[in-house]
Amino acid sequence: MPYHRNSVHSNGYSPDGQQGRDESPTYVMEHLATFTVSKETGIVYPADGMRRLLQLEKTNGIWSQKMQLRLDKNLVLIIDNETGDIMEKFPAALIQEPTAFSSTDPMEIYDNILVFIVGDDRPNSHSEMHIFQCQKTSAQEIVEDLKQLRLGKPLNHRGHIPPPPPSPPPEPPLNGVNVREQVSVFNAVSQSERRGGSDAGVGNHDDESSSTSSEKYGRDVTTLNHCFDDIEKFIARLQHSAAASRELERRKMNRKSKKKDMGDGLLTMRAKPPPELEFVDIFQKFKLSFILLAKLKHHIHDPNAPELVHFLFTPLALIVDASHDTKYAQNLPAKVIAPLLTQEAINLLMNCVTSKETELWHSLGDAWLIPKEQWKGKSLRIDLYSWMVGPLIMPLLMK
Structure with missing residues (x-):
């Protein structure tokens, strides 16, 4: 929406430059859905979640929520893109089956998808599957970083959000969309x-x-x-x-x-x-x-x-x-x-x-x-x- 004002610009730049000083890889992405993982829901594996996501897109529609995902020591942090507040702290040890779904089809809406499950071994609790559309980084690269994080190995810094340019980039043109x-x-x-002019006499x-x-x-x-x-x-x-x-x-x-x-x-x-x-x-x-x-x-x-x-x-x-x-x-x-x-x-x-x-x-x-x-x-x-x-x-x- 043209009137949505974020503390982090739509191109992923943070106005205060904080991201440039932080050594933790940070990725701008859109949260698409969260599903309960169980046999009852029919969602057990990442492919199940992807299938359900596409079903929702055809029926109820999907609303995406822009946020940041940061890999910080032994935690996966979810950060509010508007306020900068940390909303979730997932222990890296609980991250299961990080998976990427990608497509080169220009007509495919969800072409750079990251899926992972957050395990929960408490009584009467279920694990949850989170699905994101990655914006500026390959989902497969983030999957590799998540695997490294779980093993306690050093991460590369490709996920850093760079400092803003001297002037903001132009707004992207509106993409063609179809009505339901x-x-x-x-x-x-x-x-x-x-x-x-196919009729006779039309000049x-x-x-x-x-x-x-x-x-x-x-x-x-x-x-x-x-x-x-x-x-x-x-x-x-x-x-x-x-x-x-x-x-x-x-x-x-x-x-x-x-x-x-x-x-x-x-x-x-x-x-x-x-x-x-x-x-x-x-x-x-x-x-x-x-x-x-x-x-x-x-x-x-x-x-x-x-x-x-x-x-x-x-x-x-x-x-x-x-x-x-x-x-x-x-x-x-x-x-x-x-x-x-x-x-x-x-x-x-x-x-x-x-x-x-x-x-x-x-x-x-x-x-x-x-x-x-x-x-x-x-x-x-x-x-x-x-x-x-x-x-x-x-x-x-x-x-």
């Missing part, structure tokens, strides 16, 4: 428009116009795909956060002592709800989606624009409800000004939303109800969020 199956049937341009100018139009619709559909994909990921994040909170509460209720269990640190990190600015970002993407659906309503079908509007209101209701948490600004959706809906988008919503959806829509405030064309004549309130726009929103505001 229920919205994967977008069809940006009708068959007649695709044929463009070069019409060919060029048709080509330009097709490219424009194609870009809009790509942006819409990005919005849908990010909305879905955000919902998955809320679900994973809630699940982690429930598991922490269950462990707390069942715990006979105040001592925390291994794995509680990772759960605590995953239980944290998204920061406020990520809610702002996702609300902007809902607004942009409505704008684009109105623009594309004559060019998409199966599902059509009204059907996709209904599809959007289900996650919108969930996210609005989650934003009511006391840790966020009161009535947060109403404070998200940009982008303002177009008159065309307002008309689309008015003509297709149900009474329940209308109630939710109207509760979001003027910035969701007054079209862009009329807002210009209205006194624009100075708002904290009116300038906070992401890369998908900015081109719209520049028009």
Whole structure:
């Protein structure tokens, strides 16, 4: 998300240079999943965990949590990438079956995977399998380091996070993503428009116009795909956060002592709800989606624009409800000004939303109800969020 602010930059550099001074190999990675290891769960070996991970990706989606893994003497440390706090201390002697899964297929999402099991020989306790996507270091190299750590042998220092460069690197371009199956049937341009100048009597100018139009619709559909994909990921994040909170509460209720269990640190990190600015970002993407659906309503079908509007209101209701948490600004959706809906988008919503959806829509405030064309004549309130726009929103505001 473009509004996520970390104390450790997204490229893995620590702003205070602490990593450069620490002699312990440190790796930036994303935690993908933790599974209980048992015959009952069907997860015994690393390959079982990888198979379950891919199943979850197809069904519920995976939310990744950026963190650091540090190999320190006889410990494997898990460090919060935002705060720098040590969240887990796994004794190296308990690390079992470190395994790497790699792929050279550019279409493979999980192409540099590290898996290891943390054993637990206490009564009524189970070992846990942790799965990570490595970012800047080969998972196989980390596996070798874990094996060396277990044997008490010296480690190489390839895992050091170097000091930051004089200027931060440019943001990577957005990668092409696909919406889930229920919205994967977008069809940006009708068959007649695709044929463009194939009809007799159509000149070069019409060919060029048709080509330009097709490219424009194609870009809009790509942006819409990005919005849908990010909305879905955000919902998955809320679900994973809630699940982690429930598991922490269950462990707390069942715990006979105040001592925390291994794995509680990772759960605590995953239980944290998204920061406020990520809610702002996702609300902007809902607004942009409505704008684009109105623009594309004559060019998409199966599902059509009204059907996709209904599809959007289900996650919108969930996210609005989650934003009511006391840790966020009161009535947060109403404070998200940009982008303002177009008159065309307002008309689309008015003509297709149900009474329940209308109630939710109207509760979001003027910035969701007054079209862009009329807002210009209205006194624009100075708002904290009116300038906070992401890369998908900015081109719209520049028009």
